[in-house]
Amino acid sequence: MTLPLIGSTTMKPLLPALLLGLAGFSTQAAELRFVEQDAPADTRLWLEQQLGVTLSDAPAYQRQGKLGHYLHYRQQLNGAPIAGLMAAVSLDEQGRPWRLYHNTRLMQAQATPCDEASRAGVDAYTATLDGAVWQFAGSDEAQPWYWQDGDTLTAAWRLLAVESQPGNSKSSHWQLFVTCDGSALLGRTLQEANTRAEAVPLAGEAATVQARIFALDPRTQLQDGNLLWRHDLVLDNGAYRTAPLTVQKVDDTYQLSGPRARVVDGTAPETAPFSSPDADGFQLDHQQPAFLDINGYYHLDLAQRHVESLGYPTLMGGPLAIDTDAGEQDNSLYDPFLRRLEIGRIGVPDAEDPMVIWHEFGHAVQHHILPDMGEEGDWGAIGEGFSDYLAASWRQRSPEARQFEPFMVFNWDARISGRTPRQLDDLRARYHPGFLYPAHLTINGSNGDQLWGTPLFTALRQAVEQYGEVARDEFDTLLIESHFGLGPQVRMPQLARVTVDTANRLYPDRSYGKLLEQAFRHHALLPTPIAARLADDSYLLPGEKKSLAIELTNQSGRPLTVADASLLPTKGLMGDGHWQGELNADGTARWTLPLEAASNLTCGEAVTLPLQFQLTLPSPTERQTRLDLQLPIGEPLWQRAIGQGGQIKDAVSDERHGLSRFTLTLPESKARIDSGFVVALDLEHSKLEQLEIWLTSPYGTRISLWNKGYASHTRLKGEFPRELVPFESLDKLHGEPLAGRWLLEINDTSAGDTGQLRNWRVAQQVGTRCDKDEALPNTGIIPLEQDEGGGGTASPLLLLLALWPRLWRRSVSRR
Template structure:
């Protein structure tokens, strides 16, 4: 239970730019002063341009040649040539050279902008030059408008230093104090400032950067950034250490489980954890003649932050410790930092080390005062890990995440960027890249996508993931740790296609091109350039695909191949034409089709081009075979691509030979169908390797009294659907419908599938209890991670599936007999809400409930206008506790008091309330399963009253009811202050929902209710009546809830005329006067009234009056389609006429059946020529005997003249009344 949050939780739940914290955010956040420094930009061609200055902040894929010289001079050539565009002075006298970083791909030259002799704060510029002396990338942090009116400080550096210390209230020793003067520019304002850097050794850990106005003394910018120390020189040797490699859960393929041996248990050893320790060689450690030190060329254990445990030097070279001793973390850190840096420098070929000092990376395995956090310190290039929860330095993911920040900083010479959480994404990727390379997890494991496998995903904090679904840039949250998951997830998608070496190399090369203003899209552009510089663009097709999927606006100039893969065929002789449309920025030099059989590539064909269309023929060999192929295209610049991506690892394949595979039908059987919504639609996914030739549904009504079939039509993407071809006049409430789906493929020897394989699916026609709209406010786009004042919340979609509450509600209400429609906040139309009896807003466990402004506003207006609704969700109350409109009009609550307040308990005074008793008896206690903040709120009612209260907060909902008129029989709204799907017993959940809706839909005394909804029956929609002399109209009965007599009004109308027949008391009418026009379209509708309120029929039907045509009319008057009209008159006695149209020569059957499906009389059974036919039935059977009064059916069937295929079939009902 959390009624308040202590400062530690509050501070650690927020995330900030720097220092670079591993996961939980820095402490002392209240000391920060961070002006809004976000610079608005826009994309123009290959540049990202500042809206304020018009200067490019980034320039991509430049390919600008310069004369061979030193890297600095080549960069200056480019800058002089583009000085006007970049608004630099022609002589570049305002730029000071800082350093050149050399990587395998080229040179990255760093400059600093100077203003009146002072460096501009964050005013760096980086020019990237490849090995061919061509400038191909630029990141620019200069500010052309930076101008000082007074360049003489009034406040001294020492005064500013003392002010900074006083502001931070620092005490104890300091690792570093630095002060120098800079120019600060932001949003058209230039300041002369003193930049103070303070690195405490004992408290307020971090690298504190304070900017003090050099004229006024105002402290206007404060941010935590980091520290410093010195390396040692000794004799290298090798040692041995016990480490986690990878983390213990990964090696054991186990989940963290509280109370088991696979848990932290206060840093204690357990057999299961100790079993995961491995012995590794500690390379190049130093020996001073008496002690061995964990100090080598790539890693150096130091002790620069409290708690102080020393450097863990010892007389022998074997560091064999289990996880409980403090020395274990030191060995673990040394091993993993050394291994990663050695991999970068000696395997990948990057000369990458900290620029702040010489020697190995300086690390403290026990820092931050023992807090549960870790950080990289840019000022000193050092890293420290904390100890809370799982000791951070036990987890290689945390070690490598922090090292990732260091790599980013060292490659950019202090230009590490946290725009869009870029550096957090870099750290997450560097950790995940190594973990995935160990091969313990597979894509089928959720841990395959996790970061911080041991330190996170437990009771201490939720960790992070590399399958984050956010789309750039609209899903950026502003939290650098959340947003960084986009970058890390995209890189890991590329990793899965290209592997570790390529992806790691491209990333390091890309980072070396960037600066402190680089966002994720800039980094994506740099990544592309990196692959061009390192691999000649060999992997750009894969890279472009994944970057584009994420939303990064990249355009790679590789050839673009569009191709529809060949499918299976029964032709074994071939040839098999392969065609592709290929476009390229540079002329194509080669387009190849590489193919073979049975998974082996043996042959290559040159594809012939005609414009952008390329073709080649794979020859057949006369016998059945499985063929495989891919397309390869390369242009004059050496850029290549394949189809499919990443061929030949991926390739297309097809089978040539006899087809024996039947279609595959995937179908969810229909549940009971509401009569009011008939006819039902059958939907199925049908796939086949050759193609689907035909799909249909066969059905039986009441065991075969009526039978028929209808076709399923393709709607695209292998989806098929069709509606039952019998209308409401031919089915009744209580009827049972059986059906099955039959799909036939296009093989020479056809293959057929039936679903179900045996028997039929079955459902009943039922009367609906009401129409309910469920709005699923927990869709799949809901965030997986969110940071709030409570801390970071992480959703496990397996434990808490998206839309679970809405789905449970839909199923429960459908089973109970309601008509249910499910929409989302983005798809629902509030203008249609009045068509429903009740609305349910279901937020489930969603931490972002009611976040759609339009939907939230519409729901409030709906409530204010008296609409009935249920609002549900375990975090709605917390999220909107300070919003008066949501609290007053939707929740009817006044305060939020806590989460996880336990089971729901019935108030004794409400034991007989209809929500508790009708139609189901609910228990006195309803258990709630708690998994996250969004499981349950405790809400104090305002103008609502309680039914169930929470255990932990008596007097708080629970379940509350708002009654807008005082009548106890019903109310306006009910609030479920919990995730409905987490009611522990789903049967109780369903009963609660049924009771609630039954209660809300109960009529209250003193209210006049309109007649119930009803449907039109005859003539059916689209029918052609037999005659204009007499037309039989029929509709369902409308029931008045108050028992008032109902009268009907029939309206017949079109654009020219309206005819109205009033005061009808029956549900049918034989209409005779005035006579309608022939060959005309009419509409009809019926209105039911209780004298005050009127209900229109659910439908508006149209019908056609007949063309005056004689049987055997001339050719110009022949019918265009098959058609069966409703018999006339109907009901009839003693005879009736049936008209049907035959547009082509066909074999026709017209048969009368009784209600049990028995044949009564055959009227037609012969081949007919095209004409309009009218047949009379005299109410007699085949023997000439009069049949009994009752309902009969007539079936019109037309076959081709060979009687092999069905051309048309229709069934109608007729009534004989004596």
């Protein structure tokens, strides 16, 4: 079985569940921790004490960035590394730790590591492999490791191997973990990325030629939204630009090779790299196949120069290879094991689109910073989103691109073959912590790649508007720097925290951190260290003075001290309450806040309750947090109903589905469905991706809530449309009667898996009550009780009936 390579522009990788099945690694979340610490005498020993584990004597690798030095260690036991477990520490220029990232675990081994006496087991295992498919080093290269399967550690030999299946032009680079005696394969994972230069410049001397290239894709260069690629397309000279190109002159032949890039023929079909005996031979048009080599080489060289100019002169480790005729597929990718960009030529030749080259180079940047990043956690979508950003950031440096399809990715390549172009303005995308985000998948209603790329690009455009062109290089720099010191299993909220913190450390006099924070918060990507919500049924009437309860939750993952919590000045509300206290990790507390509402506030609306928190946290970015709550003016009137759950019927076969129906009824009212309508589900199923879920209104309108959506878990819990994005918009229901019988249908489309609906509900606010209950008068009321003699009493009902209008007079706002 061959896995698709990391960084594919269009190819979908295997689902994370399968990747985890191959790896066998625990899915326990990695931890991000900011610290304040003087420089330790022994960094590794200090890190071991912080984590309570044993680490490798020397770093597995280390990097130098603008903010300092980054050391990456492997967790080990009995002197042998544990597959998949690592710890990274970020040190400033004085050697002081300021951030940790790790996925280490407290582990115990059942056996000692494999010893030299069992090394023959490696040969015994490799003898069972097909030599036509597998290439591997000798047994003397195998190393004793531990293989992790849940909480169990098994001693193993680690063997590096390359798998080349017949009919597949791509090879897979594996780490094989074999039992000490060679009797079984425990598991396998992809190798770490190669960061050493392999494509060295050819012998000869450097030379400069003038080359004809696409500085921008033809649509953008010509500002023509109707222009599409075709085989016989002849482009006007205005689509091209002439640019100087550094090449290598070898034996009177000019070849596309240099200190930053080299054109190679790395995959089938066999296509010799372009060369010319004439310095003027690089003036080709796009219909000539060699143009792709020239254009691809130019942009890869340009991208390398760009990263060097940002202050990372040695990051990429020398020239990268590029093959612009890589296989019979409409797809491009970066091969992190061969350090090679492989550019597809089917359909639109991808090398004609400069954004494709810059995008794949973005993957190369990430893998050179973090060779062990893998695709667990959210790295898949993060990698695509960052690479989309880098390509779009480069493109935005051109005035033509800033005004023509500015948010589209691959303006030239993605306009054909039926694909929907990715965008960097997906403002409806929202992160859901219950999902993992691999590359290229639509999750919770939006493409996961766009979910990460959009806030980066949004903040960049705002930064340029505020600070001018200088912001472009600075933004690229801080986003590259944000990758240092991380590792496998990163989630988007973790990288969002690091990115904001990096912006504030690198550019304290700019508002980049604030812009990124706003963009991330819009997409629910940046949870605050502390969460606050009004207690249920909280509201104020106009002119009312009352204390409200605010429920606080520690989301920082560590004990948290709230030095001060206060209400910021806000129009229409008066209050001067403060709160201080300690919160345990994941702990909660209640803050009672006295408030008075202005008498001129409008009933039925909501006012913002701005809360400021001063926190004692190591990251300067997180020490001050503002949270805005929405306080209803007037008592909200709700119409809601909770439906019973039950077993979800299993399908009999792929043709005979299992359909389960559940109903609930909302009482009679005149209310109509509006934008405040929500439907909440809580269900479990072993294969959520095989379920179809529909909601049918009392009026008969049927809405698809879930259509075999991707899920990395077995529980679907949340509110549509606030937390979960329905497959079809609930707007179709607007204006229909709210009251009546609601039907929920769950269709299991594949046999063999089970599930249960725990509960579900529909709800909507239908009005607001705005007056206080009027107190009963104390005078003239006869008590409703028997007298001591046990005889009858004079009826008080006549008096109560007389008071009825006064007792129940209300001012009610209806929606």
